[in-house]
Amino acid sequence: MQRVMLTIKKKWPDFNDTVGFFLLSVFLVWLKTYWAYKTSFSLGVQGTLQEFILVINPLPTAIILLSIALYFRGKVAYWLMILINLIQSIWLFANMLYYREFSDFLSLNILNSGSSVDNNLGKSIAGIISPFDFLVFLDIIILVLLLVFKRIKFDKEVVQKRFAALTTVFGIVLMLVGYGISSKDRSGLLTRTFDNNYIVKYLGLNEYAAYNIFKTKQTADIKKDAKADDLNKIKNYVKGNKTLQNATYFGKEKGKNVIVFHLESFQQFLMDYKVNGVEVTPNLNKFYHDQNTLSFDNFYNEVGQGKTADAEMMLETGLFGTASGSAMVNYGTSNTYQAVPAILDQQGYTTAAFHGDVASFWNRDNTYKSWGYDYFFSKPYYKNANNADYNIGYGMKDKIFLKDASKYLEQLPQPFYSKIITVTNHYPYDLDSQNASIAKTKTNDKTVDGYVQTARYLDQSFGEFLSWLKKSGLYDNSMIVLYGDHYGISENHKAAIAKLTGKDSVSDYDLANWQKVPFMVHAPGLKGGINHTYGGEIDVMPTLLHLLGVSTDNDIQFGQDLLATNRRQVVPFRNGDWVSAEYMKYGGNYYVTTTGTKINPKEDPRAKQIIDATQKDVDKMLTYSDDVQTGDLLRFYTPEGFKKVNRKDYSYQKASGLKQLKKANKDNPTSVKAKHNNQSTLKDYITDAPELGGKPQTIQEATSSSQDDKNNSSDSSSSSSSNDNQ
Known part of the structure; x- marks a missing residue:
């Protein structure tokens, strides 16, 4: 037995040896990276080959980077x-942490834009983080302790430079082999990929970082060239993408005010959804089903990656957000745009945006100038906006913000185009008890269960705002547009999503439909109803402009009028996936x-032909949109009748704004x-x-009221019982 142990000891790496410590370090980096791949990321690994690729892909950069230490001797190499x-x-x-909330990986552009989005992030991170996350640092702590207490001793012998060089080369060769295997399984991996999950799955997280830095530098060079x-x-593609105008709706709302109501993190599943028999969004439900609401x-x-900023970009410009980072942050200050605010301003509209947070968030204070907004009423415009009780998460509480915003809305010369951005229904979905009026869901996911409470608060805020619109007279002369900007619950919460939707589990098909958000257009006398056409946020710009009687024939934008009868009904996602009326x-x-x-x-064969053609078109659309953004190509084109926006004409400082x-x-x-x-x-x-002296409904009162309504009404609910979260 003693002989066997001695034999094992001789064959086992000596961690006191520099090479042995190197091998141990490589193993530990590989282990925790692979653990993170399996537990923290949804990489869509399928089959034995992809699993094998995932196993080996943390190794190349671990070997290459750690081998740098082999060129040094003694303590320096170890430390x-x-x-x-x-x-x-x-x-x-x-x-x-980032992936847990955004289902994507950090990019150089996101890191560079940190100063524009860092407000209140500390609280969000606190809600995302798990004690298990810190396991990635456990090996480092152990290694440091072993070195400090001399359980592992420093080797003073110099590692031969030839060995060090061969180790580095081996890491490079291993990386190239991995890329070769990956390219066979996923052709065009680095040439036509919009989804960062593919890069990480096939090549690795560190390789993704290097690729992202390269692409960012390449993008910077594109504009110059x-x-x-x-x-x-x-131009040829956009011309072929045009639709016929719908004679019933084109110009129907010409000359009306436009009030765009931005529903933060609000998903379609919330419409008609109930918790313990109580409607989560009764005001929005009524608005959704109104005979004058499309x-x-x-x-x-x-x-x-730009989330809310990407939604705004699509609505205002008809361009997609870019593949990496936020286009508003990276290009909003310098690029040329022909956006809805500028288009309508030149049609005689007053244009204004309202937001209960700082103007710099998502670089809005600069981007809105490029888009041609006359006014931007941000946090400094609102009385007591810095009062801690008036704020939650990413800005002012919606009820307080909307009342304060109305002070300026009533002063806008008509007709006006306005966008009102709410924030309370934002991750981490915390709401103080005095404002909560519906019970949390019971999915046992703390990130998810407060979502209905903040959604209910948003709904109440909208109800109050809508009531004032009617009393002020604005309602009768306005087209009111509501849209959800993006998902509220990330698809990383699959178990909770299944419970919310009454299913045992969720598939990719379910997750695709989970990306649905509301879009509603309302005006007195408008022929409404539930429209089942397939569309997305890129289609909002032409839809609204056509309702206002403004042609988009000369615009470079990638959407299609949702009311057009000859539209293709293809919805591209930013990662290259898509949904159409036939396949997804x-x-x-x-x-x-x-x-x-x-x-x-x-x-x-038929499905393959349609799918291949759709994928080709989706890839082309996303690529062309990126080309417009990254190359600032609209600086070379001015539509007939459009006057180029001069950013120097705008100031959003409070003093100058009020004077104007x-x-x-x-x-x-x-x-x-x-x-x-x-x-x-x-x-x-x-x-x-x-906070303003009101008395909101309590959870108990809401439940009781809902039960009374149920007992006193024989009308069946428009939502199915499967939507009730028990």
Whole structure:
């Protein structure tokens, strides 16, 4: 037995030896990276080959980076390996947290845009983090202790430079072999991939970082080298993407005010949804089913890493957010745009955006100038906006913000185009008990269960705002547009999603439909109803402009009017997946859209032909949109009748904004306030916000009221009983 133990000891690496410590470090980095792949990321691994690729892909960069220490001797080599391990662990840790909320990996653009989105992030991170996440640092702590207490002793012998060089080369060769295997399984891996999950799954997290840095540098060079001729192929594509105008709706709302109501993190499943028999969003449900509301039930968010910023970009410009980072942050200050605010401003509209947070968030203060907004009423405009009780998460509480925003809305000369951005229904979905009026769901997922409470608060805020619109007279002369900007519950919460939707589990088909968000257009006299066409946020711009009687024939934008009868009904997602009226691609799988039946295109020639053609078009659309953004190609093109926006014409400082608003009312006294003999209508704005002295409904009162309504009404609910979360 003693002889056997001695034999094992001789064959087992000596961790006191520099090479032995190197092998141990490589193993530990590989182990925790593979653990993170399996537990923290949804990489869509399928089959033995992909699992094998996933197993080996943490090794190449671990070997290459840690081998740097082999070129040094003694203590320096050991501590350098610890440092390299730490840096890789911090990168892994940061991505685990980011992915948990955003289902994507950190990019250089996201890191560079941190200053524009860091407000209140500490609280969000606190809600995301798990004690198990810190396991990625456990090996470092153990190694440091072993070195400090000399359980592992420093080897003073120099590792031969030849051995060190061969080790580095081996890491490079292993990386190339892995890339070769991956390319055979996924052709065009680095040339036509919109989904970062593929890069990480096939190549590795560190390789993704290197690739992202390369692409970011490449993108910067594109703008420098771009020329007017680059627009020709895009013009031809956009021209072929046009639809016929719907004679019933084109110009139907010409001359009306436009109030775009931004429903933060609000998903379609919430419509008609109940918790313990209580409607989560009764005001929005009523609005959704109103005979003068056009409601779209197959409308999807199409955002990428920019999330809310991407949604705004699509709505205002008809361009997608970019594949990496936020286009508003990276290009909003410098690029040329022909956006809805500028288009309508040149049609005689006053244009304004409202947001209860700082102006710099998502670089709005600069981007809105590029888009041509006359006014941007951000946090400094609102009384007591910095009062801690008036704020939650990412800005002012919606009830307080909307009442304060109405003070400026009533002063806008008519007709006006306005966008009102809510924030309370934002991760981490915390709401103080005095404002909670519905019970949490019971999925045992703390990230998810508060979601219905903040959604209910948003619904109440909208109800109060809508009531004031009617009393002020704005309601009768306005087109009110509501949209959800992106998902509220990440698809990483599959178990909770299954419970919310009454299923045992969820498939990629379910997760694709989970990306649905509401889109509603309402105006008195508008022919409404539930429209089942398949569309997304990229389609909002032409839809709204056509309703207002504004042609988009000369615009470079990638959406299609949702009311057009000859539209293609293809919804591209930012990662290259898509949904159409017939088929959908999501998570690497294909389904029949209406039934959820999983199909293999190779076994159905007709399906393969349609799917291949759709994928080609989706890839082209996303690529062309990126070309416009990254090359700033609109600087080479001005549509007929459009005047190029001059950013120097705009200032969103409070003093200058108020001065401009006062002058506008004097020159053009058409605002609601002016029509009321310059008397404010805010006395008619009723809110139950407890911070302002109101008394909101309690959870118990809401439950009791719902039960009374149920007992006193024989009408069946428009939502199925399967939507009740018990």
